[in-house]
């Protein structure tokens with residue numbers, strides 16, 4: 001049995017996109033051990049029903065709890081949007097951080113004119129989760145949401161600076177820019193990889209990348225709960241996925257920003 005602080009942080013996503021959060025955690029909390037689960041066999045979640053996402057989420061959280069994690073990080077906007085309460089219920093007293101709460105707070109810290117744009121998957125937009133999270137803290141803020149589902153496959157294809165992606169981004173941003181947003185939340189784990197392209201399309205927008213704000217929120221939660229690992233110069237990283245599809249390594253390394261070692265396959269359900 002490990003002592004509490006030495007136990008790993010459990011991070012999970014519908015696929016590889018959550019590795020952007022792992023990357024931010026490795027930078028922000030370099031002494032923490034991390035266990036990651038990506039449901040690559042069943043991705044994308046962004047077009048699935050609430051019931052299905054809840055059921056998959058329960059299986060993932062079960063798996064991470066068996067791995068004796070000390071905290072949970074929901075690194076998937078879609079899961080946070082429709083099954084966040086389920087995660088909290090299963091976690092009990094364990095700290096849970098999610099990309100939506102962190103992204104909503106960061107958007108409020110960033111906006112000057114109170115007009116916040118959100119791009120996300122269709123399920124996340126339909127759940128209205130970002131608007132609810134923002135309005136719970138600032139009822140007067142205007143939240144303009146746009147589903148941008150085509151960006152997920154474009155990122156997976158590696159078309160990060162491709163004309164097709166540029167035109168797609170331009171089309172999705174048009175209605176948001178027309179509403180004078182000054183801040184754009186990248187409300188899907190895949191979108192931070194498109195930051196340079198989005199910035200060149202809309203240079204005046206402030207972009208909220210929830211991976212870095214989530215890492216800050218995790219650091220705070222660990223500190224508050226006395227769970228920070230302060231003496232670990234050789235952190236252990238374990239990556240579990242439910243399938244290893246073609247080109248997984250290449251795509252995963254792009255998200256993680258470093259080589260992806262120790263990947264294990266773990267079927268759930």
Ligand code: DGL
Nearest residue numbers: 014044045046077078189
């Ligand atoms: N991870 C999902 C999210 O952040 C995007 C991919 C999916 O649709 O599963 O919303």
